[in-house]
Amino acid sequence: MEKIYYLDNASTTKVFDNIFDLMKAENNANFYNPSAAYKNSILAKKKLDEARSNITTLLGGNGGKLYFTSSATESNNTIFNGVHVRVGQTILISAGEHPSVYNSAHKLENKGIKVIEIPLLANGKVDEEKYLDFLKNENIALISIIHVSNETGVVNDIKRLVKLAKEINPKIIFHSDGVQAFGKVKFSLNELGVDLYTISAHKLYAPRGIAGLWIKNGIIIDPLLLGGGQEGGFRSSTENLAGALAFYESSKKAFYDFDKNYEITTKIKSELVSKLGSIEFSKFMIINSDDSASPYILSLSFDKIKGEVLMNALDVDGILISTGSACSSKRAGNKTLASMGLTDSQVIGSVRLSFSPYMEYDIDYIVSCFEKNIKRLYANVKR
Amino acid sequence: MEKAILIRFSEIFLKGKNRGYFERFLFQNIKTALVNFDAEVCKIPGRYEVKNFREEDETKIIERLKQIPGIFSFSPATKIETDFEKISEVSVSMMRELAGTFKVETNRADKHTLNLNSMQISAEIGGRILSTNSNLKVDIKNPKHILHIDIRENKETYLYAKTIFGVGGMPVGTSGSGLLLLSGGIDSPVAGYMMAKRGVKLSCVHFHSYPYTSNMARDKVEKLAKIISSYTGDLTVYMISMTELQEQINAHCDDSYTITLLRRGMFTVAEKLCKKFGKKMIITGESLGQVASQTIESMIVVSEVVKNTPILRPLVAFDKYETIELAKKIGTFETSIEPFEDCCTVFLPDSPVVRPNVYDTRREQEKLDFDAIIDRAMETIEIVEIKAD
Numbered sequence: 001m002e003k004i005y006y007l008d009n010a011s012t013t014k015v016f017d018n019i020f021d022l023m024k025a026e027n028n029a030n031f032y033n034p035s036a037a038y039k040n041s042i043l044a045k046k047k048l049d050e051a052r053s054n055i056t057t058l059l060g061g062n063g064g065k066l067y068f069t070s071s072a073t074e075s076n077n078t079i080f081n082g083v084h085v086r087v088g089q090t091i092l093i094s095a096g097e098h099p100s101v102y103n104s105a106h107k108l109e110n111k112g113i114k115v116i117e118i119p120l121l122a123n124g125k126v127d128e129e130k131y132l133d134f135l136k137n138e139n140i141a142l143i144s145i146i147h148v149s150n151e152t153g154v155v156n157d158i159k160r161l162v163k164l165a166k167e168i169n170p171k172i173i174f175h176s177d178g179v180q181a182f183g184k185v186k187f188s189l190n191e192l193g194v195d196l197y198t199i200s201a202h203k204l205y206a207p208r209g210i211a212g213l214w215i216k217n218g219i220i221i222d223p224l225l226l227g228g229g230q231e232g233g234f235r236s237s238t239e240n241l242a243g244a245l246a247f248y249e250s251s252k253k254a255f256y257d258f259d260k261n262y263e264i265t266t267k268i269k270s271e272l273v274s275k276l277g278s279i280e281f282s283k284f285m286i287i288n289s290d291d292s293a294s295p296y297i298l299s300l301s302f303d304k305i306k307g308e309v310l311m312n313a314l315d316v317d318g319i320l321i322s323t324g325s326a327c328s329s330k331r332a333g334n335k336t337l338a339s340m341g342l343t344d345s346q347v348i349g350s351v352r353l354s355f356s357p358y359m360e361y362d363i364d365y366i367v368s369c370f371e372k373n374i375k376r377l378y379a380n381v382k383r
Numbered sequence: 384m385e386k387a388i389l390i391r392f393s394e395i396f397l398k399g400k401n402r403g404y405f406e407r408f409l410f411q412n413i414k415t416a417l418v419n420f421d422a423e424v425c426k427i428p429g430r431y432e433v434k435n436f437r438e439e440d441e442t443k444i445i446e447r448l449k450q451i452p453g454i455f456s457f458s459p460a461t462k463i464e465t466d467f468e469k470i471s472e473v474s475v476s477m478m479r480e481l482a483g484t485f486k487v488e489t490n491r492a493d494k495h496t497l498n499l500n501s502m503q504i505s506a507e508i509g510g511r512i513l514s515t516n517s518n519l520k521v522d523i524k525n526p527k528h529i530l531h532i533d534i535r536e537n538k539e540t541y542l543y544a545k546t547i548f549g550v551g552g553m554p555v556g557t558s559g560s561g562l563l564l565l566s567g568g569i570d571s572p573v574a575g576y577m578m579a580k581r582g583v584k585l586s587c588v589h590f591h592s593y594p595y596t597s598n599m600a601r602d603k604v605e606k607l608a609k610i611i612s613s614y615t616g617d618l619t620v621y622m623i624s625m626t627e628l629q630e631q632i633n634a635h636c637d638d639s640y641t642i643t644l645l646r647r648g649m650f651t652v653a654e655k656l657c658k659k660f661g662k663k664m665i666i667t668g669e670s671l672g673q674v675a676s677q678t679i680e681s682m683i684v685v686s687e688v689v690k691n692t693p694i695l696r697p698l699v700a701f702d703k704y705e706t707i708e709l710a711k712k713i714g715t716f717e718t719s720i721e722p723f724e725d726c727c728t729v730f731l732p733d734s735p736v737v738r739p740n741v742y743d744t745r746r747e748q749e750k751l752d753f754d755a756i757i758d759r760a761m762e763t764i765e766i767v768e769i770k771a772d
């Protein structure tokens with residue numbers, strides 16, 4: 001196979017060489033345990049806290065503290081395991097949450113906590129009318145709404161949703177999963193007004209194994225991991241200094257390149273949408289990511305064919321995408337798309353393309369491969 | 384004192400003048416299976432012995448021996464110098480943890496070193512065991528444990544109390560080589576195991592319909608082949624794409640004949656592969672009446688395309704639960720139930736024909752340029768070599 005076009009950057013990204021170089025250098029100079037007491041360790045701890053404070057500044061979150069974790073999944077699990085909610089209280093999540101929020105929220109139902117999913121509108125955003133109904137009629141302790149959908153790229157108006165909630169009950173804790181937002185859409189945590197926010201490094205060209213949970217001052221979440229009391233007792237585990245420094249370095253680059261990247265990905269996405277819109281069978285194509293969505297993610301559905309089969313077929317052509325849903329009926333479908341009102345057949349026929357501004361894409365080649373394979377699959381739809 | 388494992392043959396003793404042929408295969412198969420251990424395998428009259436291995440490898444070697452067709456049973460043994468006091472000491476310590484009934488059985492090839500006969504040795508050692516372990520009592524007729532004292536001519540004595548049963552059957556390779564149709568489901572790996580147990584050297588063919596089936600489905604088949612290889616030794620998987628045939632059937636033929644025609648395609652390819660790679664038989668996991676494609680009428684119609692190669696169906700009379708039990712025992716079940724589509728579920732008809740007849744099937748097949756499609760399917764072959772651990 002000749003060239004590979006990687007269109008799955010929302011899943012993970014290729015680590016920059018300079019990030020590995022930085023980690024290697026840090027490992028040589030500062031491999032010491034940041035929680036030990038000798039002077040080299042104290043220097044390591046200082047560097048860790050610098051990375052923490054620098055990322056917090058990028059988040060616009062000086063009203064809270066960023067804790068390093070191993071993954072966004074860990075951050076989200078920590079919240080639902082450690083939040084103080086009582087029987088009789090309700091947790092609101094959107095119907096478009098990442099499984100790490102969805103599954104850990106629903107697990108609380110075993111403890112007698114009510115968990116309600118706010119449906120999505122056809123455009124992929126949270127249905128505000130329903131949201132307000134729940135706010136008025138339920139005794140809500142915690143709300144979790146994804147900032148940028150990992151499935152569709154749709155951006156929720158978190159600032160407004162927080163405001164609506166806090167107006168009704170200022171004690172409500174508001175969390176947003178910002179994994180697909182940090183470094184890719186503009187925001188400041190202080191302005192959004194959230195209490196908890198999740199971010200991850202490996203979506204920004206840093207390695208897996210380092211992520212963060214930002215907690216506003218005064219909000220109490222119990223730790224998930226107990227042990228040596230690192231991260232101020234909130235997250236025990238020997239600190240991943242090289243990872244934290246890599247996280248800051250990659251975040252810094254994302255912010256430095258922000259406008260340029262936004263422009264590049266917007267161009268890639270709009271060119272793809274417009275060219276795919278004129279291929280044969282495009283009348284069967286549904287675009288699940290509206291114009292206001294993140295330019296980094298494009299979700300498409302092709303009614304009656306299977307997204308997984310299209311993904312397999314494009315793989316042969318060197319085009320790597322992900323499916324919106326597994327085609328085997330034994331596995332769960334895509335609840336984000338289903339909540340937007342797509343039929344089962346459309347959900348099964350969905351694919352997700354996610355872009356990197358640092359990669360070259362031959363749009364004409366990609367579109368021609370889509371056309372060729374879609375044509376073939378429509379010709380072979382079971383009669 | 385030294386650890387050893389004594390191996391007994393299965394049906395080989397039935398083989399009269401051909402016995403040497405079977406023994407050579409088994410000997411080689413055991414050596415190959417244990418190649419990753421620093422162990423010595425040698426022939427002793429009537430059996431084999433594994434020795435000079437690291438003590439920490441013993442459990443792994445035992446697990447490996449349980450998977451080699453042709454081995455009836457084996458016993459982990461302790462080898463010591465033929466000296467009565469030493470025999471007594473080791474015997475007592477071997478039996479110390481046991482409870483229930485027991486007896487001691489002595490065999491002497493060397494009748495000179497000890498001045499006691501077999502009966503006397505058994506009685507004396509049995510007495511010493513009894514006096515140190517109050518949880519044991521003697522039962523000559525139906526004991527729970529038997530301590531074997533095997534006194535050999537070179538002043539070596541083997542002591543063993545445990546007999547582990549092997550797969551049985553015949554050494555792989557002694558019944559020729561066959562081609563297993565390996566789908567990824569529960570049945571076909573079991574069918575492969577059954578034929579390996581009868582001495583067949585296996586290769587597999589897997590039919591996929593990429594892109595309609597996934598890379599994960601293919602990976603699953605390789606995982607299954609890997610498990611089967613622990614019984615058969617290294618094996619080859621031929622991957623063949625049936626995509627074109629399926630698309631053509633979907634486009635041109637009666638929906639209810641989809642599976643019948645697809646299976647005729649598979650069997651045609653299978654026979655061609657047998658010719659090309661010198662396999663003597665086609666092996667399938669079919670069980671009579673299990674699904675629409677496994678009724679006797681379906682078998683007749685599908686077998687029609689195979690001209691000169693026997694089709695062996697070792698599971699033909701198995702109930703599904705019997706197959707599942709065996710799949711669990713040989714370790715393929717957990718992998719088989721991973722939920723990936725195989726090519727038979729792509730373009731699945733709403734109502735497949737249960738009792739197809741040859742004439743209707745031929746008529747449907749004639750709507751296609753069948754031979755050319757099969758030739759092109761043969762060209763999609765990918766050969767994957769699976770190494771046994």
